Amino acid sequence: MIFGRSERGKSPVEPVTLKILVAGGFGVGKTTLVGAVSEIRPLRTEELLTEAGRPVDDISGVEGKHTTTVAMDFGRITLREDLVLYLFGTPGQERFWFMWDELSEGALGAVVLVDTRRLEDCFAAVDYFERRSIPFVVAVNCFEGAARYPAESVRQALDLDGDVPVLLCDARDREPVKEVLVGLVRHAMAYAAHHRQAVPG
Amino acid sequence: MSADGQGRKHWFDDEAGPVVRPYAMTRGRTTSAAQHRLDLIAVVVAEPGTGDPESDPTLSPEHVEIVGLCRDAPQSVAELAAELDLPIGVVRVLVGDLVHAELVHVNRPVPPAELPDESILRDVINGLRAL
Numbered sequence: 406m407i408f409g410r411s412e413r414g415k416s417p418v419e420p421v422t423l424k425i426l427v428a429g430g431f432g433v434g435k436t437t438l439v440g441a442v443s444e445i446r447p448l449r450t451e452e453l454l455t456e457a458g459r460p461v462d463d464i465s466g467v468e469g470k471h472t473t474t475v476a477m478d479f480g481r482i483t484l485r486e487d488l489v490l491y492l493f494g495t496p497g498q499e500r501f502w503f504m505w506d507e508l509s510e511g512a513l514g515a516v517v518l519v520d521t522r523r524l525e526d527c528f529a530a531v532d533y534f535e536r537r538s539i540p541f542v543v544a545v546n547c548f549e550g551a552a553r554y555p556a557e558s559v560r561q562a563l564d565l566d567g568d569v570p571v572l573l574c575d576a577r578d579r580e581p582v583k584e585v586l587v588g589l590v591r592h593a594m595a596y597a598a599h600h601r602q603a604v605p606g
Numbered sequence: 607m608s609a610d611g612q613g614r615k616h617w618f619d620d621e622a623g624p625v626v627r628p629y630a631m632t633r634g635r636t637t638s639a640a641q642h643r644l645d646l647i648a649v650v651v652a653e654p655g656t657g658d659p660e661s662d663p664t665l666s667p668e669h670v671e672i673v674g675l676c677r678d679a680p681q682s683v684a685e686l687a688a689e690l691d692l693p694i695g696v697v698r699v700l701v702g703d704l705v706h707a708e709l710v711h712v713n714r715p716v717p718p719a720e721l722p723d724e725s726i727l728r729d730v731i732n733g734l735r736a737l
Contacts, residue, residue, distance in 0.1 A: 417679055417680055418680075419651050419680055419713055420649060420680065421715075421716065421726065422647040422715050423718065423726075423730065424647050442737065448685065448688035449688060450646070450687040450688050450693075450694055452693050452694045452695055453629075453695065474693075479646075482733070482737065484729065484730060484734070485733060488726070488729060488730070488733065489682075490730060490733075491646070491647050491682065493646070493684075507643075508646070511715055511717040512718075513727075514718075583734050583735065583737055586734050587731050587734050590727055590730050590734070593718065593727065594724055594727050594728075597718070
């Protein structure tokens with residue numbers, strides 16, 4: 406049961422749905438972050454891909470042509486009966502970026518989760534959202550044993566625009582993750598307002 | 607590869623892949639006539655007052671299961687895929703069939719840029735704070 410069983414004879418509430426993406430390198434804690442705020446244990450969706458989309462077909466034997474499974478974990482937050490927010494962990498590998506295009510279409514925004522010990526793992530995600538003008542925040546997952554850096558150092562290291570929020574969090578804890586999501590939605594609102602001004606009419 | 611040096615390898619159980627190839631359920635179709643590409647958060651809603659889908663010989667058990675789940679409550683495409691343990695592309699085709707058969711309808715998500723005002727985003731912030 407997903408949105409609550411409708412009473413007999415009453416038509417079910419058809420909720421407005423929104424989505425936020427959670428991006429970042431492999432093992433940075435994307436699914437952990439989703440699980441910290443989701444009302445359900447993160448679910449997994451999969452898509453089967455063939456290698457047919459490769460630019461050059463490999464003709465050396467059909468047995469080399471196989472399908473790959475791209476998995477995405479997602480969670481759900483029912484904010485109101487008629488308002489549901491989904492969080493999608495994006496597939497980490499760069500070759501699955503076409504899946505990101507589909508995921509990011511119509512997304513409220515994105516959280517780029519960062520491990521300061523492997524900062525370079527998030528460069529691709531930051532690039533991606535910058536180029537497509539998708540509002541995003543950077544959340545530094547403060548792993549135990551990793552050196553703590555002030556948010557400003559992370560901003561400089563990533564060469565972020567001044568208005569992109571950088572937040573420190575522990576992806577396992579609900580409260581800091583909530584703050585990251587609130588920060589993202591506020592940023593998305595400011596971003597939209599700014600763009601409305603920039604494009605008259 | 608077998609470690610025992612027998613040369614020939616055999617696939618057993620999961621290694622052999624799914625017994626029913628997922629797109630066999632869609633009869634090989636990867637798109638549906640009735641549907642544009644459905645967003646993962648598009649919501650599938652059962653049409654009220656339709657008959658028993660199980661009595662429809664053109665529907666597969668997976669079709670029937672989707673209708674059943676959506677009758678309990680509206681379901682997102684992502685949730686249906688997770689619940690049925692099927693690839694998203696397969697679920698899109700099956701949902702398209704059901705739209706065509708007028709057993710369900712689909713509510714497409716409103717892109718945030720097209721939201722009428724900011725009040726929904728404020729509701730999101732307040733809802734998150736209240737968690």
